[in-house]
Amino acid sequence: MKKYFQAVLIFIMFLTLIPMIVLIAGDKPQKIGSTVIKSSLEPLDTVKILDTESGSITELPIRDYLIGAVAAQMPYDYEDEALKCQVILAHTYILSRHMAEQDEPTKELLGADISLDREVYQPYYDEAAINDLYGDDADKAVKKIAACVDSVGDIIAVYDGKPIVSAFHGISSGFTESAENAWGIDIPYLVSVESEFDPSSEDYSKKYIITADELKAKLLDSCPGLSFDSKPETWLDINETSRGGTVLSIGIGDKKEKMSGYDFMKIFDLRSPHFRYEYEGGSFTFTVCGCGHLVGLSQYGANSLAKNEKTYDSIMRFYFKGIDLQKVG
Numbered sequence: 410m411k412k413y414f415q416a417v418l419i420f421i422m423f424l425t426l427i428p429m430i431v432l433i434a435g436d437k438p439q440k441i442g443s444t445v446i447k448s449s450l451e452p453l454d455t456v457k458i459l460d461t462e463s464g465s466i467t468e469l470p471i472r473d474y475l476i477g478a479v480a481a482q483m484p485y486d487y488e489d490e491a492l493k494c495q496v497i498l499a500h501t502y503i504l505s506r507h508m509a510e511q512d513e514p515t516k517e518l519l520g521a522d523i524s525l526d527r528e529v530y531q532p533y534y535d536e537a538a539i540n541d542l543y544g545d546d547a548d549k550a551v552k553k554i555a556a557c558v559d560s561v562g563d564i565i566a567v568y569d570g571k572p573i574v575s576a577f578h579g580i581s582s583g584f585t586e587s588a589e590n591a592w593g594i595d596i597p598y599l600v601s602v603e604s605e606f607d608p609s610s611e612d613y614s615k616k617y618i619i620t621a622d623e624l625k626a627k628l629l630d631s632c633p634g635l636s637f638d639s640k641p642e643t644w645l646d647i648n649e650t651s652r653g654g655t656v657l658s659i660g661i662g663d664k665k666e667k668m669s670g671y672d673f674m675k676i677f678d679l680r681s682p683h684f685r686y687e688y689e690g691g692s693f694t695f696t697v698c699g700c701g702h703l704v705g706l707s708q709y710g711a712n713s714l715a716k717n718e719k720t721y722d723s724i725m726r727f728y729f730k731g732i733d734l735q736k737v738g
């Protein structure tokens with residue numbers, strides 16, 4: 410299971426590179442209950458996935474896709490209500506991708522909805538990949554995830570009639586981050602919320618040791634105009650953070666040229682943009698909290714809320730403010 414959780418964390422780190430999905434307008438929905446409403450959006454029956462290595466396209470039922478997507482994105486031993494949130498996000502994501510491709514096809518996808526390129530699209534695991542990752546627990550994992558898919562697999566999350574951006578990350582810093590701070594885009598439902606249980610995760614923080622020479626070389630490679638003639642302990646200066654502690658701006662080099670915390674994170678492959686540093690003995694030690702871009706649903710936080718008897722709909726509405734949950738089909 411530790412191997413699996415580490416694999417999920419690696420994927421979560423890639424999410425900072427995945428482009429924003431296209432938002433597509435829907436018609437006015439019809440209320441069918443207090444927590445879920447009927448959607449007028451067309452249901453998606455099958456999903457087409459391109460294997461970029463072979464060039465082949467696999468078409469599979471939406472149920473099978475959701476099982477494989479959730480298996481690739483969240484530890485299967487998380488609580489059912491947390492897994493249901495991931496099912497809804499996966500369904501919302503792939504429906505948005507399909508609608509975007511119908512509206513304006515991506516040439517490289519050859520008619521598919523997504524590809525297996527994990528640096529561009531949210532991941533999906535087929536049976537072989539699930540067996541390789543879970544080993545003896547594969548059947549148990551698939552059965553548990555499938556039950557959650559059967560429970561909420563016809564539900565998507567929308568805002569103002571449009572599928573939401575299905576943003577999620579492994580562990581927050583204790584606060585999730587707003588889309589405006591992370592991506593420079595004001596998305597009303599992606600605002601910062603306190604995810605109070607996350608600091609209790611055993612994977613909450615990680616230290617990185619980077620020598621002064623390595624730090625200088627990497628920064629010059631990304632920004633050739635920088636200068637580093639002063640003492641190394643003066644090279645960095647965090648000058649702006651969000652309320653949750655995410656680094657929004659950091660001064661670099663002799664002239665303290667401004668760089669976003671997200672850009673700095675990518676240059677040094679840090680787990681998140683929530684970091685602090687110390688300099689001693691020729692090296693910088695970075696302490697990084699949380700994992701991923703920190704926007705949207707915290708998976709660890711969702712699991713903790715589920716352990717505290719919160720249902721999937723209340724968890725979704727906690728992390729995505731003002732959304733509706735809609736049934737398609």
